[in-house]
Amino acid sequence: MIAIIDYDAGNLRSVEKAFLFLGEEAVITRDRDVIFSADRVVLPGVGAFGDAMAKLEKYGLVDVIHQVADKGMPFLGICLGLQLMFETSEESDGAAGLGLLKGRILKIPDCPGLKIPHMGWNSLDIRPDSRLFAGIASGTYVYFVHSYYLKAADEAVVAASAEYGTRIHGAVEKGNLFACQFHPEKSGDAGLRILRNFINIK
Numbered sequence: 001m002i003a004i005i006d007y008d009a010g011n012l013r014s015v016e017k018a019f020l021f022l023g024e025e026a027v028i029t030r031d032r033d034v035i036f037s038a039d040r041v042v043l044p045g046v047g048a049f050g051d052a053m054a055k056l057e058k059y060g061l062v063d064v065i066h067q068v069a070d071k072g073m074p075f076l077g078i079c080l081g082l083q084l085m086f087e088t089s090e091e092s093d094g095a096a097g098l099g100l101l102k103g104r105i106l107k108i109p110d111c112p113g114l115k116i117p118h119m120g121w122n123s124l125d126i127r128p129d130s131r132l133f134a135g136i137a138s139g140t141y142v143y144f145v146h147s148y149y150l151k152a153a154d155e156a157v158v159a160a161s162a163e164y165g166t167r168i169h170g171a172v173e174k175g176n177l178f179a180c181q182f183h184p185e186k187s188g189d190a191g192l193r194i195l196r197n198f199i200n201i202k
Contacts, residue, residue, distance in 0.1 A: 002026045002199075003038035005065070007055040009045030009080060011183075018185035022196055032064045040198065041068050044185075045080035046145070049105060050092025052080055062098065069100050069177060074201050077179035082150060082172070085179055091148050100177055102153035103169070108146075111165030117147040122162045122182075124170055130159040132171060132178050134197050142170075142180075142187040150181060176201075 002019050004012055006028045019026035019042075027034060035041060043065065045052055056062050068075055077085045086097050089105035097105075108116050126138040144162070150169040152158055159178075160171040171180045178198060184191035 001038045002040050002042060003035045004028045004042045004044060005035065005061060006030045007045070007052065007059055007061055009047050009052055009055065011044050011046045011079070014183075015042060015044045015078065015185045018192065018195055019199075022192060022199065024199055030059045030061060032060070035064055035068065036071075038073070040074035040076070040201075041065075042076045042078065043081035043084065044078040045084070047080055048091055049080070049083055049089035049097070049148070050095035052084055053092070053095050053097065056084070056098075065098055066100070072176045074176050074198065075100075075178065076198050077177075078185070079146060079181060079183055082179035082181050083148065085172075085177065086150060086152070089148060101157060101172060101174060104151050104153075105148045106151055108149055108168075109165050114165045117145060118149075118164045118168075119145045122164060122170075124160040124162055124182075126160045127158065130171075130173060131201055132159055132173050132180075132194055132197050136190055136193055140190045142182040142184065142190060144170075144182045146181060 083105045085100045086103040121141040157172045157174045162170040184194040
């Protein structure tokens, strides 16, 4: 069973539908017992970094997420969920992230001819040994919607990157922790393959 963490951040149903399409049981929940009984946990979300962290605190989910990470349960952050896994964001001065991984969330720089938010399909430069992208060729296109991007402190955790006025760390993986800045649930067959890879990770 896959627990999809509910913290009023939107975009939960489309993630749930993608897992159901793949034949998986998926539950949208903020119940700690349900989350701890799951086989793997997903943190999706759209919205502002500071507001999202405040909601996670309000619902007592910060400690739950840290326990999930510490237990070694496979954990996947999607879009805002990826950003929240890191330390800070330029979007919300003074708001601390979950700090599961080291790095900062930065504003995508203005660049002639590029619109912000970065919205649409973009290709990925994929690390060959990535578990999340097993069977997916470098250069594959996925769907992004974001105005802020990850700059991970440790390049070794970066599983895939994209170019959009700057180098965007588009996906990360370290141990049981995985995350995508793009939306795999909206990225066609490649996105479904990414989610299936996550399902199959031991």
